[in-house]
Amino acid sequence: MSLSLHVLTLLAVLGTTAVQVLAAPLAQCAGYQATNVLQGDSYLVADLALASNCSLYSQDIPNLRLLVEYQTETRLHVLIEDADRNVFQVQERVLPRPSNQNVSAASAALRFNLVKSPFSFQVTRASTGEVLFDTSAAPLIFEWQYVRLRTRLPKNANLYGLGEHSDDFRLPTTNYRRTFWNAESPFIPPGQNLYGSHPVYFDHRGQAGTHGVFLLSASGMDININQTDAGDQYLEYNTIGGVLDFYFLAGPEPAAVSKQYAQVVGLPAMVPYWTLGFQQCKYGWPNVEHVAQVVANYSAAAIPLEVLWGDIDYMNAHEDFSVDPTNFPLPKMQSLVASLHANSQRYVVILDPGIHYRPDYATFQRGAQHSAFLKAADGSWYRGLQWAGEVVWPDWLAAGTQDWWTDEILAFFNNSTTGLDVDGLWTDMDEASNMCGDTTCLNGSPNPAQSPPSNPGPLKGLPDRDLFHPSYRIANHRGDISASTLYTNITNADLTSQYDTHNLYGTMMASATYTALLARRPGIRPFVLTRSTFAGTGRRAAHWFGDNASTWADYRATIRQLLAFASMHAMPMVGSDVCGFNGAAQEHMCARWAALGAFQPFFRNHADISAPSQELYRWPVVAAAARKSIDARYRLLDYLYTAMRCAARDGSPSAKPLWFVYPGDVDTYAVQTQWMLGDALLVSPVVDDDAQSVRLYLPDDLWYDFWTWEAVRGTGGSVTVDGVPWTDIPVHIRGGSIVPMRVRSANTTALVRRENFTVVVAPGVDGTARGVLYLDDGESVDVGDAWSEIGFSWDGARFDAGGVFGYRTDVVVESVVVLGGSGGPRTKTGPWGLGGEFGFVF
Ligand SMILES: *[C@@H]1O[C@H](CO)[C@@H](O)[C@H](O)[C@H]1NC(C)=O
Ligand SMILES: *[C@@H]1O[C@H](CO)[C@@H](O)[C@H](O)[C@H]1NC(C)=O
Ligand SMILES: *[C@@H]1O[C@H](CO)[C@@H](O)[C@H](O)[C@H]1NC(C)=O
Ligand SMILES: *[C@@H]1O[C@H](CO)[C@@H](O)[C@H](O)[C@H]1NC(C)=O
Ligand SMILES: *[C@@H]1O[C@H](CO)[C@@H](O)[C@H](O)[C@H]1NC(C)=O
Ligand SMILES: *[C@@H]1O[C@H](CO)[C@@H](O)[C@H](O)[C@H]1NC(C)=O
Ligand SMILES: *[C@@H]1O[C@H](CO)[C@@H](O)[C@H](O)[C@H]1NC(C)=O
Ligand SMILES: *[C@@H]1O[C@H](CO)[C@@H](O)[C@H](O)[C@H]1NC(C)=O
Numbered sequence: 001m002s003l004s005l006h007v008l009t010l011l012a013v014l015g016t017t018a019v020q021v022l023a024a025p026l027a028q029c030a031g032y033q034a035t036n037v038l039q040g041d042s043y044l045v046a047d048l049a050l051a052s053n054c055s056l057y058s059q060d061i062p063n064l065r066l067l068v069e070y071q072t073e074t075r076l077h078v079l080i081e082d083a084d085r086n087v088f089q090v091q092e093r094v095l096p097r098p099s100n101q102n103v104s105a106a107s108a109a110l111r112f113n114l115v116k117s118p119f120s121f122q123v124t125r126a127s128t129g130e131v132l133f134d135t136s137a138a139p140l141i142f143e144w145q146y147v148r149l150r151t152r153l154p155k156n157a158n159l160y161g162l163g164e165h166s167d168d169f170r171l172p173t174t175n176y177r178r179t180f181w182n183a184e185s186p187f188i189p190p191g192q193n194l195y196g197s198h199p200v201y202f203d204h205r206g207q208a209g210t211h212g213v214f215l216l217s218a219s220g221m222d223i224n225i226n227q228t229d230a231g232d233q234y235l236e237y238n239t240i241g242g243v244l245d246f247y248f249l250a251g252p253e254p255a256a257v258s259k260q261y262a263q264v265v266g267l268p269a270m271v272p273y274w275t276l277g278f279q280q281c282k283y284g285w286p287n288v289e290h291v292a293q294v295v296a297n298y299s300a301a302a303i304p305l306e307v308l309w310g311d312i313d314y315m316n317a318h319e320d321f322s323v324d325p326t327n328f329p330l331p332k333m334q335s336l337v338a339s340l341h342a343n344s345q346r347y348v349v350i351l352d353p354g355i356h357y358r359p360d361y362a363t364f365q366r367g368a369q370h371s372a373f374l375k376a377a378d379g380s381w382y383r384g385l386q387w388a389g390e391v392v393w394p395d396w397l398a399a400g401t402q403d404w405w406t407d408e409i410l411a412f413f414n415n416s417t418t419g420l421d422v423d424g425l426w427t428d429m430d431e432a433s434n435m436c437g438d439t440t441c442l443n444g445s446p447n448p449a450q451s452p453p454s455n456p457g458p459l460k461g462l463p464d465r466d467l468f469h470p471s472y473r474i475a476n477h478r479g480d481i482s483a484s485t486l487y488t489n490i491t492n493a494d495l496t497s498q499y500d501t502h503n504l505y506g507t508m509m510a511s512a513t514y515t516a517l518l519a520r521r522p523g524i525r526p527f528v529l530t531r532s533t534f535a536g537t538g539r540r541a542a543h544w545f546g547d548n549a550s551t552w553a554d555y556r557a558t559i560r561q562l563l564a565f566a567s568m569h570a571m572p573m574v575g576s577d578v579c580g581f582n583g584a585a586q587e588h589m590c591a592r593w594a595a596l597g598a599f600q601p602f603f604r605n606h607a608d609i610s611a612p613s614q615e616l617y618r619w620p621v622v623a624a625a626a627r628k629s630i631d632a633r634y635r636l637l638d639y640l641y642t643a644m645r646c647a648a649r650d651g652s653p654s655a656k657p658l659w660f661v662y663p664g665d666v667d668t669y670a671v672q673t674q675w676m677l678g679d680a681l682l683v684s685p686v687v688d689d690d691a692q693s694v695r696l697y698l699p700d701d702l703w704y705d706f707w708t709w710e711a712v713r714g715t716g717g718s719v720t721v722d723g724v725p726w727t728d729i730p731v732h733i734r735g736g737s738i739v740p741m742r743v744r745s746a747n748t749t750a751l752v753r754r755e756n757f758t759v760v761v762a763p764g765v766d767g768t769a770r771g772v773l774y775l776d777d778g779e780s781v782d783v784g785d786a787w788s789e790i791g792f793s794w795d796g797a798r799f800d801a802g803g804v805f806g807y808r809t810d811v812v813v814e815s816v817v818v819l820g821g822s823g824g825p826r827t828k829t830g831p832w833g834l835g836g837e838f839g840f841v842f
């Protein structure tokens with residue numbers, strides 16, 4: 001590349017205001033000097049003084065403060081903030097911080113080493129001295145609207161996470177940029193920012209352990225992973241604001257990092273049992289009669305349907321809290337929901353954040369009375385475009401918004417005879433996606449945002465920033481940071497700016513919806529599905545992977561997305577639009593996707609209005625694949641529910657990559673077409689277009705074919721499985737596991753819960769096995785003592801079940817099956833009740 005082209009590119013990227021700041025090349029930036037270092041048993045503080053002005057994109061902040069806390073044995077907190085504490089920090093009410101247990105530095109698994117001049121720091125693993133993070137790679141830059149921090153990394157490091165993206169699971173290590181700016185992203189374009197922001201990465205160093213690095217920041221940013229011309233590997237944060245609020249997580253086992261991360265951002269919500277059933281949606285269903293036919297046709301095809309969804313079609317003129325009086329009239333909707341409920345099926349509908357700006361629309365009027373909307377400069381409501389047309393936007397940080405939102409949900413989704421008695425809510429378009437692509441779409445009518453306050457106050461953001469066109473431009477695929485979303489110069493009710501809170505909008509909407517649902521059915525676990533996410537959203541909501549296409553490429557992408565969300569973003573309840581959202585689903589692909597979806601936690605078929613219908617009964621082969629895989633899923637429902645319970649209790653991943661289980665096996669590090677569902681099942685779908693064979697990796701261990709129970713000795717190599725019918729998906733049970741299964745499947749999860757168990761013992765290489773079964777009522781937020789956690793063990797000759805038996809049930813263990821052995825599986829028949837421990841020699 002020629003020099004002139006390089007400069008031109010820079011100018012284009014930086015915009016016109018950047019010309020003068022280009023005069024200060026990066027190399028001249030001298031960073032900070034640490035002074036007044038004060039070290040206690042469990043903390044270190046220091047002042048950081050600017051060495052010389054850098055002024056790369058905006059003015060430097062002269063005085064910073066460093067706070068290092070040994071919060072737990074495995075968690076080190078490093079905060080670099082402005083000494084005056086004006087720079088925005090994510091509100092505690094949006095993301096409550098974990099408590100600091102003040103452990104002694106000497107006992108912590110991670111060490112902090114300070115270099116005073118120029119200031120840099122290292123984080124090392126105490127047990128080995130291994131350097132995990134080292135910011136001496138480049139001087140710290142901390143400006144009003146640009147913050148840069150670079151860490152050295154081992155060459156070609158094994159890095160994962162940094163969602164939401166559709167890129168390789170093991171991240172590229174050269175010339176790779178991840179941008180964080182929540183955006184509606186149809187077709188989930190590779191290499192671009194998508195709907196959510198999770199600035200946490202896992203760094204896997206093989207036998208030397210795995211650690212995690214979480215930057216608690218909602219700011220727009222680019223994270224560059226690259227090598228210098230000299231070949232030095234680095235990862236570099238480039239943010240347009242916020243502070244550097246790092247949590248270093250020691251692991252050292254990969255799943256330990258998942259748990260430590262969940263401790264920081266909050267444990268995931270426990271899902272209601274029914275949400276693990278199969279679900280169907282489509283945008284463009286024309287009327288309630290058609291929807292009732294879908295339900296009937298699922299039944300006629302003997303494919304269990306648990307949850308029916310309503311996309312925006314059900315609304316009147318796309319207004320929230322309304323039904324279309326012609327095609328989806330309320331009485332007919334109510335009888336649809338009543339008949340679903342009578343059959344133990346469920347109904348969930350969509351809500352959008354854009355509230356129609358129509359003076360006689362009661363929801364708008366009541367919101368206005370509560371001052372629940374974002375405001376423009378002249379005090380009028382800030383407006384934009386969403387499905388309903390010209391809309392105003394809830395300000396989730398305003399004092400009256402939660403009450404207004406809860407009241408709307410209580411009234412419209414009234415659980416008595418007057419309302420639409422839904423079982424969950426779906427928050428869409430919450431990035432927030434604004435169909436006003438630029439600043440003039442409302443017929444050019446001026447709609448300026450309110451002036452930012454001259455002194456917003458502590459942690460609420462620096463005043464006098466260019467909130468519209470910051471000089472450092474992140475690589476948002478939508479263009480400017482205000483493009484196709486809310487203007488970033490809008491002031492929220494708590495005096496923070498959209499510039500700083502943009503990435504929190506969806507998580508706040510999901511959280512407000514969760515709160516409303518809890519008020520509506522007190523004590524019952526709410527179910528919220530959100531498109532836009534941020535670190536910690538799993539505390540309140542589930543997520544689907546957005547609007548992609550009915551293509552084999554996107555079928556494969558779901559596996560990478562599942563792995564990242566479930567194992568690294570503390571969001572266990574995730575899945576894709578089965579058979580793809582955009583475009584025409586092809587028969588064989590849809591059959592494969594039905595089976596793949598059956599082994600991912602959130603399992604919903606959904607398609608766009610422009611896409612042909614793709615319900616699973618539409619093709620015989622797809623129906624057969626669905627029946628077979630849903631039958632298996634439902635027999636495994638309590639195994640899956642137990643995995644969700646583990647996730648909710650301690651952050652254990654509901655699904656994870658092979659290297660979590662075989663961290664020393666380098667051949668697993670890049671595997672992104674297989675996953676472990678829970679601890680025992682390895683799922684290895686056919687992944688090539690239209691193929692009937694799959695090359696799957698089987699680690700050096702004992703495995704059992706889930707369908708035939710045949711033992712398979714993995715050698716730590718790939719094996720080819722040929723002739724995989726369109727209806728099938730290869731699944732293996734890991735030796736050493738015990739898997740509780742229902743004896744039979746049923747048409748709804750409520751019926752599944754009445755079936756007895758068979759317990760499948762899959763002995764490992766050493767001949768032993770263990771497993772666990774969690775049981776409760778499936779819906780209470782607080783189950784009190786009414787839960788069971790039954791540990792199963794097999795020592796080679798004896799089977800035992802013990803643990804906690806608080807959940808009362810008539811369901812029994814009918815049989816115990818031990819796989820392997822020369823004579824094939826051996827079965828012992830009970831029954832054994834689930835009210836107390838039992839055991840026997842086989
Ligand atoms: C940076 O520039 C400001 C404004 O010109 C000046 O007041 C300050 O002393 C400079 N700081 C350093 C460390 O050079
Ligand atoms: C840890 O120390 C901080 C600062 O001294 C204190 O505010 C906090 O209460 C302590 N936490 C615990 C759990 O002791
Ligand atoms: C990676 O480094 C190369 C060489 O310095 C540079 O040309 C490229 O722009 C960098 N890419 C990113 C994403 O930082
Ligand atoms: C339901 O099945 C009937 C009979 O096959 C068919 O005529 C109808 O179009 C189907 N409707 C839907 C919505 O699938
Ligand atoms: C729900 O409907 C019942 C019966 O009409 C009514 O008494 C109640 O006030 C309604 N609840 C809300 C929150 O609107
Ligand atoms: C926010 O930006 C828009 C678009 O440039 C402009 O019309 C409006 O006046 C700005 N508001 C403030 C307070 O700067
Ligand atoms: C219906 O909603 C009210 C609150 O509006 C709640 O007190 C009641 O328990 C709910 N009933 C059911 C069956 O969910
Ligand atoms: C589900 O219902 C269909 C028809 O209603 C029936 O044929 C099928 O046997 C049922 N399946 C199970 C597992 O109960």
Ligand SMILES: *[C@@H]1O[C@H](CO)[C@@H](O)[C@H](O)[C@H]1NC(C)=O
Nearest residue numbers: 754755756811812814830831
């Ligand atoms: C479960 O097993 C018990 C004891 O053998 C039996 O009485 C009961 O009918 C079984 N339940 C079902 C749904 O098969």
Ligand SMILES: CC(=O)N[C@H]1CO[C@H](CO)[C@@H](O)[C@@H]1O
Nearest residue numbers: 166187188190549553554557
């Ligand atoms: C991750 C992925 O494969 N994304 C694809 C989604 O669909 C668009 C359009 O077909 C492709 O361009 C992307 O590559």
